[in-house]
Amino acid sequence: MSQLLLIIKREYLQKVRNKSFIIMTFLSPLIFTGLIVLVAYLSKINNAEKQVISVYDETGLYANDFEGYENYEFDYVSTEKEFAQVTSQVVSSEKYGLLYIPNEPVTKLKDDVVFFAEDAPNMDVINYITEVLENKAFESNLKNDGVSVEDIHKASTSVNIKIENFNGEESSKTANILKLVFGGAAGYFLMMFIIIYGNMIMRSVIEEKTNRIIEIIISSVKPIKLMMGKIIGTSLAGITQFVVWLCIGVVLSVVVSTIFHVDLSTVETPHKAMLENSGAMEAMVQDGVIEFFKLPLLTLIVSFLIYFIGGYLLYSSVYVSIGAAVDSETDTQQFMMPVIMVLMLAVYVGFFTVINNPHGTIATVFSFIPFTSPIVMLMRIPFGVDLWEIVVSVIILYLTFVGVVWLAAKIYRIGILMYGKKPSYKELYKWLKY
Amino acid sequence: MAENLLEATNVYKRYGDYTALNNVSLSIPKGSIFGLLGPNGAGKTSFIRILNQITYPDEGTILFNGEALAPKHIAKIGYLPEERGLYKSMKVGEQALYLAQLKGLSKTEAKEKLTYWFDRLEIGHWWNKKIQELSKGMAQKIQFVVTVLHNPDLLIFDEPFSGFDPINANLIKDEILRLKNQGATVIFSTHRMESVEELCDEIALINKSNKILEGTLVDVKRKFRTHTYEVALEGVNETILMSDVESRGFKIADADFDTLGDEFTCTIQIPQETAPNELLRFLMEKSSVTHFKELIPSVNDIFIKAVNNHNA
Incomplete structure (x- = not known):
């Protein structure tokens, strides 16, 4: 056998037979998968937990708009109660948060809506709420101008731009x-x-x-x-x-x-x-x-x-x-x-x-x-x-x-x-x- | 066929500004044990590494058995370096096989020879042990076996006895002599001068990159003789003898007086041109001589003297 082959063989066998090498080889994938499973499992538990957000809607206009988002549910609170009373209730019942919508026209809300929460809230939920409020204002504005929502839907077209290079190969x-x-x-x-x-x-x-x-x-x-x-x-x-x-x-x-x-x-x-x-x-x-x-x-x-x-x-x-x-x-x-x-x-x-x-x-x-x-x-x-x-x-x-x-x-x-x-x-x- | 197995002529080796070997020429006769001596850092290892083709000379030629030293000669050289070790986590047998195969032996050949040597040194039961389980001396034995395994024509031992107990050192010494008798040429580098006296036929002394001495052990000793004799006399008056000796032009070297009962011992140095018989005749006239012996310098003395002279 040539010297080079001998050396390669020895180096290879020494590495492969080494105990820590063997342990690393077989253990690391186990540890790695274990971690992934753990993370997946934990996030599943996390997502499975129901979170309730109370809605104190003084306008009464959003009664059916907040349908829920992922594991967040919305609970409409009667506005007959004082706001302060509702707040203490929310805090004591350990709800996720309290959404306050003041009695103003939907199109004038802008800076007046408040979300109260013990901890910093999930931004996805906040975005969802914002979207709902904005849609409501949008539709309401249209209605005031005499345009129906259906007309808007009809008027809008979605365009899907295809990307191609000069050889005609498509890409996306x-x-x-x-x-x-x-x-x-x-x-x-x-x-x-x-x-x-x-x-x-x-x-x-x-x-x-x-x-x-x-x-x-x-x-x-x-x-x-x-x-x-x-x-x-x-x-x-x-x-x-x-x-x-x-x-x-x-x-x-x-x-x-x-x-x-x-x-x-x-x-x-x-x-x-x-x-x-x-x-x-x-x-x-x-x-x-x-x-x-x-x-x-x-x-x-x-x-x-x-x-x-x-x-x-x-x-x-x-x-x-x-x-x-x-x-x-x-x-x-x-x-x-x-x-x-x-x-x-x-x-x-x-x-x-x-x-x-x-x-x-x-x-x-x-x-x-x-x-x-x-x-x-x-x-x-x-x-x-x-x-x-x-x-x-x-x-x-x-x-x-x-x-x-x-x-x-x-x-x-x-x-x-x-x-x-x-x-x-x-x-x-x-x-x-x- | 050349008479010298190795013939180095005008070898230079430089590392940057530093000259490790300065115009060194050495002839190593076939079948001899050649002592390569010198203080630390003199250039011995540089020379040995050139022989092993680990490094190459900047100038000069080296003939191996009459041919220019070439890679094919590596298989004919066995080298036991001073800085030596083995793979700690590899098994003894596996490791010895690997090193033997690197020297060009086939696996079966290597196994055969290893079995022979392991039996010979009674270390066969170590085959499946790891080096880290062995003592330093045990590991040294294995290194020795690996060095001589492929029956090289030239054996280079750099401090072969370090790490051995006296019994094993003796065992290895006998093996070296046996290999020499079987025709191998041995280069032997060491600082243990008594083993040089015991083993070497020829020596060379390197100091500060230069060869300062070379020759057979006998010639070198002759060259460094001090014409000093150790004598013991009976029934003599010391004071009278001393003045007589001085007046004859002899010199009482060192104040080495020693009286044992009636006996008086001293060392006397005579001029180079005077024959020892003259001294003996002179002494016989004065008293009865019970002991007369030339003091031959030991390699140790020669080493120190030559190096000091060269440094001065």
Whole structure:
């Protein structure tokens, strides 16, 4: 077996057989799903609790207008009682709040309606109440002008603008959201992968230094082989872990949603309930599925793999040289900071500029700079990027990778045999010239 | 076939402004145990790392068995570095197999040889233990086995006895001698001068990046002889003897008088051109000589003297 394969095999098996690695692999999805179930369960309980809002309506005009909103119910209080008396009743009966509508014409209410509540009220309810009041005023104004509500309904038309690019490909809001989710997820995933497994490689380099086995090994193996073997072996372990997580995640979410009857989708979007009522939810899901298959899936997957591998290898060579330069993990901070900052920059550029303008100057420039291009370009690609841009950016990325590996190998070769003191950036620069 | 297994000529190694090896040439004869000596930071490790092709010389040539040193020679070298360790959480057998395979042995070959060596050193029952369960000395034994496992032509030991108790140190010493007898050439770097005396055929001394001394142990000792003799005499008047000795042009070195009953012991240094027989003849005239021995400098003395002279 070739030396490189031997090293890869050892690195992989060491990582995969490690107890904490195994525990992490199988426990984290459980903890993660557990948390989601907990959140879903708690929000369900929260929503199930009935909240009563008393309405003190001096006009008597809104008798049937407040029909209830989600888990909030409206209770009309007789205005024969004094307002002060009602207030104390509301407080003592621990109702959610009290809505006070003064005796004024509906169109003149403006600033006079008051909502009393013990705690800061849910803004959704307040919006609902405002809407009801405004509609009432609107209809009343129309009536005063002699226009019937039916006429208004007849007069209004809804326009649905189709969005197409010049090639005749349709796009829609759903498609845009889908693209954002895809690009964002890919970029974020890459960042997490780099941080988690880059660290792991770094630790294994430091381990060989502190174990003092390094000199024994590099008397049989070229340092660059050892370095590449470590990077590849650890990455394979990382991919294994992610695949296991994915499988467990899928199985668990199916199991959990059938056993606990928790609709996991309610967690993220409280407004879905409204959409569901009107059947819009189903439409959206259908729309989503259609749009999903309209995405250039092959391009996405291929470019994801290319950028993932390139970006990950680029950063792991940096992590390797950090590990080689220091004696212990506590000394790594100084060198880790810039790495993490560049990664964060890439993700922020991705989330703030790509979303607004996927093909703007900033997004474009950052998708060419090698240390940010894997993340930023992955976020841009779902929105359609010219092939030449991708090709140029990939070439820059891989050329940089070769250059960085060459530099990292130099630092690695010197650093692994240096014990005792933490080098400064200046010394690292000197090592490059040895 | 070359007579020297290793021939280094005018080797320079620089790290930035610092010169680690300055025009060092060394010849290491086949089948010898070669002591590579020098103070800390003299450049020994730099030289050894060049032999292992961990680093490369800036100038100079190195011939291995008559050929320019190349990556293919790595499999013919076994290196036990001074800073050595093993993967703590890996099992002994697994780890030894891995390191042997990195040296180019096939898995079955490696297993066979490991079984032989583990039996030989009676450590077979450690196979499934993790390194962290073993003591330092035990781990050292495994490192030794891994170094010699692939029957290398050249063995490089940097402080091989550190961490061993006297019994195990002896065991390892015997193994080194046995390997030498089987034809291996050994480079031996240590600060324990008594083991140099015991083991080495040749030595070289490196100080401040320069080679300051090289040769067979016998030649080096001859070169550093001080022409000093330890004598013991019976029935003699010390004072008279002393003045007689001085008047003959001999020198009583150090004030090393020692009277045991009737016996008087002292050390006498004679001029370089004088033969020891002359001194003996002179002494025999004065008294009966019960003891006459040349004081040969120890490697320890030579080391200190040579380094101090070079530094001065």
